[in-house]
Amino acid sequence: MCGIVGIVSSEPVNQQIYDSLLLLQHRGQDSTGIATLEGDFFHMVKARGQVREAYRTRDMRQLAGTVGLGHVRYATRGNAAREEEAQPFYVGAPYGIILVHNGNLTNTRELTAELYNVDRRHLNTHSDTELLLNVLANELQAGIAGLSLDEDQIFDAVTRVYERVEGSYASIALIAGYGLLAFRDPFGIRPLVLGKRSGANGQDEWIVASESLVLESGGYEIVRDVRPGEAILITPDGAMTSRQCSTTSELVPCAFEYIYLARPDSVLSGISVYDARLRLGESLAETVAQEIPTGDIDVVMPIPDSGRPSAMQMAQKLGIPYREGFFKNHYVGRTFIMPGQAVRKRSVRQKLNAMSTEFAGKNVLLVDDSIVRGTTSKEIIEMARAAGAASVTFASAAPPVLFPHVYGINMPTRSELIAHDRTNSEINAAMGSDRLVYQTVDGMNRAILGGQSAVTRLEQSCFTGEYIAGNVDAEYLAWVEATQES
Ligand SMILES: O=P(O)(O)OC[C@H]1O[C@H](OP(=O)(O)OP(=O)(O)O)[C@H](O)[C@@H]1O
Numbered sequence: 001m002c003g004i005v006g007i008v009s010s011e012p013v014n015q016q017i018y019d020s021l022l023l024l025q026h027r028g029q030d031s032t033g034i035a036t037l038e039g040d041f042f043h044m045v046k047a048r049g050q051v052r053e054a055y056r057t058r059d060m061r062q063l064a065g066t067v068g069l070g071h072v073r074y075a076t077r078g079n080a081a082r083e084e085e086a087q088p089f090y091v092g093a094p095y096g097i098i099l100v101h102n103g104n105l106t107n108t109r110e111l112t113a114e115l116y117n118v119d120r121r122h123l124n125t126h127s128d129t130e131l132l133l134n135v136l137a138n139e140l141q142a143g144i145a146g147l148s149l150d151e152d153q154i155f156d157a158v159t160r161v162y163e164r165v166e167g168s169y170a171s172i173a174l175i176a177g178y179g180l181l182a183f184r185d186p187f188g189i190r191p192l193v194l195g196k197r198s199g200a201n202g203q204d205e206w207i208v209a210s211e212s213l214v215l216e217s218g219g220y221e222i223v224r225d226v227r228p229g230e231a232i233l234i235t236p237d238g239a240m241t242s243r244q245c246s247t248t249s250e251l252v253p254c255a256f257e258y259i260y261l262a263r264p265d266s267v268l269s270g271i272s273v274y275d276a277r278l279r280l281g282e283s284l285a286e287t288v289a290q291e292i293p294t295g296d297i298d299v300v301m302p303i304p305d306s307g308r309p310s311a312m313q314m315a316q317k318l319g320i321p322y323r324e325g326f327f328k329n330h331y332v333g334r335t336f337i338m339p340g341q342a343v344r345k346r347s348v349r350q351k352l353n354a355m356s357t358e359f360a361g362k363n364v365l366l367v368d369d370s371i372v373r374g375t376t377s378k379e380i381i382e383m384a385r386a387a388g389a390a391s392v393t394f395a396s397a398a399p400p401v402l403f404p405h406v407y408g409i410n411m412p413t414r415s416e417l418i419a420h421d422r423t424n425s426e427i428n429a430a431m432g433s434d435r436l437v438y439q440t441v442d443g444m445n446r447a448i449l450g451g452q453s454a455v456t457r458l459e460q461s462c463f464t465g466e467y468i469a470g471n472v473d474a475e476y477l478a479w480v481e482a483t484q485e486s
């Protein structure tokens with residue numbers, strides 16, 4: 001999961017893109033980049049770290065132009081620390097293309113070989129985004145008849161990208177001289193939302209971004225989600241056209257967006273993230289009520305931040321007081337998306353502090369959105385006990401994470417998942433809790449999909465092991481595990 005944004009405006013876009021990236025920071029903390037198109041020229045600034053520390057005033061001044069895009073990275077392929085892998089990526093031919101990508105490609109080995117052996121293209125990193133850009137460039141090049149490029153040629157090139165590339169990819173590109181191109185993989189695994197507003201001169205101004213909250217904050221009307229398998233082309237003067245470029249498509253958005261990744265105030269594929277989290281809490285409360293006798297729990301407590309909506313709803317449903325016992329240092333950032341286990345472990349302690357007065361002598365029910373490696377929960381349970389809790393029950397609003405996630409969330413190896421190959425009581429023992437309750441897969445589906453009909457199924461491979469896109473088999477998973485860099 002990364003955050004992406006692209007804007008076509010009647011005014012300079014540098015500040016708007018910066019502001020949008022700040023709003024998407026929760027989707028990636030490794031590196032960030034902004035590119036703008038001024039006439040036929042691109043300007044680009046990329047840096048490691050978070051948005052606030054990455055850009056200087058002189059960088060912002062350099063980013064002239066009324067069309068642009070930006071990225072915050074959470075690495076899933078390649079190396080989080082390598083600055084050359086920060087996005088956007090650029091190729092000089094044909095025309096000059098700059099691209100950002102949220103997602104993860106699954107046929108990178110095949111694409112790497114084809115790009116070298118057949119297309120004669122040089123790759124300078126291990127990033128799958130560089131592959132995606134080169135496939136797009138190659139297909140654009142293949143479709144050129146004369147000197148210039150037209151709409152049909154661009155859309156046809158995207159159709160060929162869909163035929164060659166597997167995995168998940170919500171993507172935005174700038175093509176020098178032509179404008180902005182956005183496309184979303186045929187399953188729409190990662191989110192992409194389209195918005196519009198009227199500029200000071202009456203020109204239509206457009207935005208495409210990972211999450212709807214960016215559109216609302218910029219004063220854009222939410223037009224719709226970019227459809228799975230669709231491409232959208234916007235010229236610098238604000239003319240928008242779209243085409244369904246994939247012959248097959250079905251919207252199957254990633255369940256983990258609703259559980260953890262997205263901000264609660266976003267609506268993705270027509271489903272409010274906040275409402276989904278409330279419903280996850282409601283469904284989890286039903287399981288808790290079946291497994292734990294009433295009166296055994298004194299208080300329900302959330303693990304901030306993402307566990308909060310589910311915990312609130314659980315407390316209400318169970319009729320047990322809701323209390324906040326852990327307080328968060330907001331300057332630490334999200335722990336799960338940090339690269340490397342040592343830094344993740346250290347950061348949990350720096351980030352959360354247990355307030356003894358809330359724990360002393362109490363039987364607490366701690367609620368988190370998910371347990372992945374168990375880094376957060378182990379530390380937290382220890383902290384709750386040290387603060388005087390009489391007993392600690394832990395509840396996860398997501399089902400056990402049993403399988404690697406290969407579509408844009410960095411949980412690639414089975415051995416690092418605390419639930420892998422363990423029974424519930426073994427996980428409970430490994431975490432150090434007195435009792436452990438998980439959401440069921442059915443409960444999760446009902447909760448996230450509840451109350452709407454546009455989405456009928458979710459990408460939920462990390463819970464079920466069923467991979468919808470690409471040829472993800474045992475051999476592939478073993479290869480991913482063996483080549484994981486960060
Ligand atoms: O089992 P683990 O491997 O520890 O991963 C799961 C934890 O990581 C996330 O928190 P994070 O600190 O990233 O973000 P948050 O502040 O939004 O909860 C998530 O909310 C869980 O608390």
Ligand SMILES: NC(=O)CC[C@H](N)C(=O)O
Nearest residue numbers: 001002075076077102103
């Ligand atoms: N989380 C993502 O969307 C990552 C994008 C891309 N796979 C990278 O590693 O840079």
Ligand SMILES: [Mg+2]
Nearest residue numbers: 303304305306
């Ligand atoms: Mg958390």
